[in-house]
Amino acid sequence: MARKKHKRKSKIGLAPGTLIFTGQQKMEKAVFSVLIYNENGVREIIPKDLDEVVHLIDSTKETLWVNIDGIHDENIIESICSKLLVHKLSMEDILSVGQRPKIDEFDNYIHLVLKMVMLNSADEIEDEQISFIHHKNILISFQEKTGDVFDGVRKRIIEGKGFIRKRGSDYLLYALVDSVVDHYFLILEALGEKIETLETELLLNPGESVLAKLHHLRRETLDLRRSVYPLREVISRFEKIDDTILNPDVRVFIRDLYDHTIQVIETIEVLRESASGLLDLYMNSVSNRMNEIMKVLTIMASIFIPLTFIAGVYGMNFSHMPELEYKYGYFVVWGVMVIVFLIMMIYFKRKKWL
Amino acid sequence: MARKKHKRKSKIGLAPGTLIFTGQQKMEKAVFSVLIYNENGVREIIPKDLDEVVHLIDSTKETLWVNIDGIHDENIIESICSKLLVHKLSMEDILSVGQRPKIDEFDNYIHLVLKMVMLNSADEIEDEQISFIHHKNILISFQEKTGDVFDGVRKRIIEGKGFIRKRGSDYLLYALVDSVVDHYFLILEALGEKIETLETELLLNPGESVLAKLHHLRRETLDLRRSVYPLREVISRFEKIDDTILNPDVRVFIRDLYDHTIQVIETIEVLRESASGLLDLYMNSVSNRMNEIMKVLTIMASIFIPLTFIAGVYGMNFSHMPELEYKYGYFVVWGVMVIVFLIMMIYFKRKKWL
Amino acid sequence: MARKKHKRKSKIGLAPGTLIFTGQQKMEKAVFSVLIYNENGVREIIPKDLDEVVHLIDSTKETLWVNIDGIHDENIIESICSKLLVHKLSMEDILSVGQRPKIDEFDNYIHLVLKMVMLNSADEIEDEQISFIHHKNILISFQEKTGDVFDGVRKRIIEGKGFIRKRGSDYLLYALVDSVVDHYFLILEALGEKIETLETELLLNPGESVLAKLHHLRRETLDLRRSVYPLREVISRFEKIDDTILNPDVRVFIRDLYDHTIQVIETIEVLRESASGLLDLYMNSVSNRMNEIMKVLTIMASIFIPLTFIAGVYGMNFSHMPELEYKYGYFVVWGVMVIVFLIMMIYFKRKKWL
Amino acid sequence: MARKKHKRKSKIGLAPGTLIFTGQQKMEKAVFSVLIYNENGVREIIPKDLDEVVHLIDSTKETLWVNIDGIHDENIIESICSKLLVHKLSMEDILSVGQRPKIDEFDNYIHLVLKMVMLNSADEIEDEQISFIHHKNILISFQEKTGDVFDGVRKRIIEGKGFIRKRGSDYLLYALVDSVVDHYFLILEALGEKIETLETELLLNPGESVLAKLHHLRRETLDLRRSVYPLREVISRFEKIDDTILNPDVRVFIRDLYDHTIQVIETIEVLRESASGLLDLYMNSVSNRMNEIMKVLTIMASIFIPLTFIAGVYGMNFSHMPELEYKYGYFVVWGVMVIVFLIMMIYFKRKKWL
């Protein structure tokens, strides 16, 4: 996960509720897209400016979904949120992209924060903060970057597939959260494949590069877990939200979503344990190779050092060395050396080092 | 466990409740088998087609058990489930073979999902998803593959053994779940034997192949645990199901089943700890062998390197080397070398390296 | 712990409540012993056959304790249990010796299962399943093997020591369970002494045999823990049993028993951590010895390899080597070699390798 | 974290509630600063002496914040606290700087203890105890050292920014605690950067110094965790304080503060796991380098030891060695040596050691 630096420091000392975007500042303007629908029909609107959005919020009686791509403009967030009487702290949270997933219930609205996770071009995991404000028939979603995770839901609304148009903004909120959670499975599969690739690589060619990748993978899993873990509680509290806001009918779906979340978390745990298992495997195979290296060294040295010694003895220049004069001395020494060699070989065979 | 790829990806972006089978697609048709029984008698029927099944569901007042082998045909699942007013999400779960074990209570039915675990021809653990829909006097079981795990129960019904015919569909559900849980013990015993075999192998011949097997075993245990762990909660909630659905009489049996589940989970934990213990043992025995190898090298080198040096000294060609002229020089040098050799031997004896 | 193979497999596919003994089949007949007592007196009876036992159960108004050594005869278990209207599942559990400790409350009786742990002749830990059926004034205890763990209680009853005769069958149940738990302390002390012996052995002579023993010990602790751990919950639920069955007076004793159980479990945890600590110590001392071995090798090689090189140089046979002709050449070379030797020695001294 | 020695020992044997400062004694006098404000205006006062402070406490009806820098003077603490009827134990806790974070509710006041964490000049983490006494409209804060962590809040009050002046002393307490918690993020970022620096260093040049730094870092994380962990419960209980003391309006802010605390704790956990991951990486890279070193040694020794042996053989001085007389003997031996060399090279290539 590319570790983004959030401008946390710049906020220290400021009053709570001070609105400062803590992500990476951008030049592009925020993009709005609005869907208004009920059982009978659907209208898609690309508002020209903020005023038009505010006007739609005022006037619409049907389900209204405003999606905002880009949260780096504090004014936009403030205008829209003030319209819905959203608490300063919620506004601050929408702008602070380093939040952990959470759900806050206020008297008049629900505020839900999620982490969207995706693979970037370098095949690394990146996260993005997505916030939702749910207020009666209105749902506002805030995305850090332009993405396509909500396209499936948008299409279902426009094409009138399934029963999404027959239900209200609470089901819409569920559907959007569900599409985010569904997306995790993609990342988990990508990670799972990475681990399998690493395992193959590790068995074939266990070098430093595998170790670095393994280390990287563990950190990615750690970061991912951190994004997803709080989700369990968020969805669990989402399910328990008051009946006046949440249709009991929708609750069944959230229960299902909760099961998916548990599945995501369990899969992450399995990935973590797999990565740990790979590290053990790596360490053990390093030890094994070391053993093999040492065996080769020991065998070579143990065989040839004594032989060299024998040769050295008869290379001495003493004037009186009886063996040297002996006619077959040279061949006897060769014989001795062969015997020593064979003894060593048998010894190593017995030790199963050969 | 042969890691099956579930078509999770293909579902992303679809509406919740969309019915798509996520397992491996097959050509064979799904196979139905029906048992209708009460205290007095039993009828076994192999329905020709779906219509006949639906007709039986409509007309039977006795306990009706429909078993469906093969869930790759979405239409069949939908037709039968719609008949019983089963929720779209339950249908989706029956078809999504990557579910974790769970129990869902709806107003009119119970939906229970389990993982059946078996050994395949390559002696590897495979799992299969089994779903149950329990609706009044009707029990429908959905199996991914044709298997024989329910044969024992079927036989007991047909032969009228035990009191199974005297009880209703709730006891039947218990009996089927019980036969699945009983099956886990087989797998656990197989794993336990694998560990014992590995332990023997490890003590006799600790090489890379043992390490690979150990790694494989740990992953199998991990996968198995993942299939079984959620069962604890499932059975616990099964026991607490409403009296109107579950006969208090049957509850005693489910409590017993719960005890078995705990036993399964505990045995898996013991297997995991045993596997970890083996890994420790492996690592330590690798270290020990390394020590032994190094000892041999050190002893050989420490003894012969100094001796070779001595021989080297008297191999020098200086024109003036008094010892060389000395008549017994050669023998004195041999004496020195023997003394050096003995000193080293005593030193190593003291160190207990010999 | 000698891992007994329970005939789990043979039960798969059978109806719940089918009575099959899963332990090791034996030839001897089961042995009964009966004690009938109240505050005023005590009678000890060795019944000739099952009928006499059944008759006693029917006719006795005082506290009646029937102890059965040997549970491999399914008929005996069934006859006695049927007499007391014991559920089929309880009978099955009495016969299935692979049960985990548990307590089951039924309307008319309590069923309690424990693991008795003892040392066999090979100094290994063995366990034995002990079941109790408590029904009004009657207590029936089922033992797998003939043992003497209940002798203390039997003696107290016969000799009228303490207040055991003044209390009913509930206190008797407590006293028997207490004697089983007390027995654990013996095993724990034996294990504790084994660990201390191992520690001494490990510090004096850390070889492969210590490692094997340590591995064995860890598995024993693991097995023991598995037998004892569920006891915590069993005793806790025992304490909370209904007042109509359990005299409030006896509850104080069970609370005390609970404290003992916690102490047993804590001691097992300490043993486990001690064993892990020993493993760490072992690994570290293996590393240390390796270091020492390598030091010896390095010192010997680093000193003599350069010296041998110098000797080798002057063993060359070039026709023109000025030093060779030099009168004191040989002595100068010796001087150089001594200097090299001293430099190496100082270097190693500085490194604290000597 | 510079481990301060608290004078714990000097307190042993004294009565509870005995007032002794346990931090490092100093010479400077304690410094007071007072802010009195309500919605309409603000007064800043630097009291000359203790009496003036006591007089202000008596006479002020608006929100009164007394900040005391320096708690080494027991008399000052006792005078002020007695004025507000603070319990002896609270006074003792204010003076005992080794407290863990906690919140105590008394009938008439709240006592809150925090750990302020900062980097000292040597870039090490230091902590400081901060206590708050909240009594009706009065808030008294006690700091061990003169610091500037409250400057942001002071400025907001004086400049009338935000809504701080519109709310009472309960919001002030929240604002001060919030500024302390905000400060943790600074430390966490500093630690995070240290870890990243260490990771780079470790990959480039993994020596003993990295290990020492890593060890130091782990201890810092451990100490930090110890300071922060209890905060979770403190803030959670702070949120649940009685409505008569805590304005429901302020509760929303404390809930937000709680989320920040969780985030701090999670970040510390991630730092810990990162540090553990680095240690694993370090150990593995040490093993890898060892492997590399051993490979070089093995290759050099395995190639040249046999060759030296061959040369040694023909350096022997036997009077009868046929090869020596052979005209091309020397070149044949060179040929043999080249072949041996090539065989070894091919062997090592195959093993992928080259």
Add this chain to the structure above:
Amino acid sequence: MARKKHKRKSKIGLAPGTLIFTGQQKMEKAVFSVLIYNENGVREIIPKDLDEVVHLIDSTKETLWVNIDGIHDENIIESICSKLLVHKLSMEDILSVGQRPKIDEFDNYIHLVLKMVMLNSADEIEDEQISFIHHKNILISFQEKTGDVFDGVRKRIIEGKGFIRKRGSDYLLYALVDSVVDHYFLILEALGEKIETLETELLLNPGESVLAKLHHLRRETLDLRRSVYPLREVISRFEKIDDTILNPDVRVFIRDLYDHTIQVIETIEVLRESASGLLDLYMNSVSNRMNEIMKVLTIMASIFIPLTFIAGVYGMNFSHMPELEYKYGYFVVWGVMVIVFLIMMIYFKRKKWL
């Protein structure tokens, strides 16, 4: 911690409530000391015999504290306890010195068991069991050995310092428990200093002795943890004791005591983690030294083995070796050897091994 052998075995088979002292038997008589006090005055009495103590218990209306040093005399314990109608099981627990800390509430009294921890002459941690029986205005404390941990409290009563004389026996119980808990901090500081000493030693001279000390330290921490851990629950239940026994006023002090207990436990956890950290550091520094040793060996061998080979080649005695006749042959060989030497040096420099 000097592991005392408790005579557990001797108790097996005996009736619960049998009074046998399980500690080390001694010859000295038990020593009594009595304090009788109320707000107005205090009397200190050293009773001659047991009868005088019993008489005081009967006749005193003020707060009465009886301290008994030495619990090896079962008769004394039984006489006093019977006087206060203490349950047989409580008496047994007072005498069984292997108890874990606990609190038992009976109808008429509270029974509290603690572990006092102290350093013995060999600087090892020893524990001692302290029991309290609190019955209306009477507090009886039982100590295994004569110690001075209660001297501070005794002095405060006699000198009338603090408010101890103004409060009853419940505050006295608190004060005594508090003095025991305070004592833990001494031990913790001693352990903390040991760890710091070990760390320094480990960095300077990491040998086997450090390892043994570290192992010893870990076991001490483990034993200490076992003595202190149950205290958390004991104090927590102490705080919740019925108002009729515990003055609400005293409850505030117990809450403070609870905080201290948590602090003790947290400190032990930190000590444990520090010890683990040291072990990691130790293992890593051992690996590092191994690396260094291997580097020296590899450098020496890699440089001189090839050089020795070259010298060996020209030590061969072939009759036809052209280089030998060449006038500058010897110097050319020297040149080659220097070049080889330099190449190796550059290679090792590049590898950063030099």
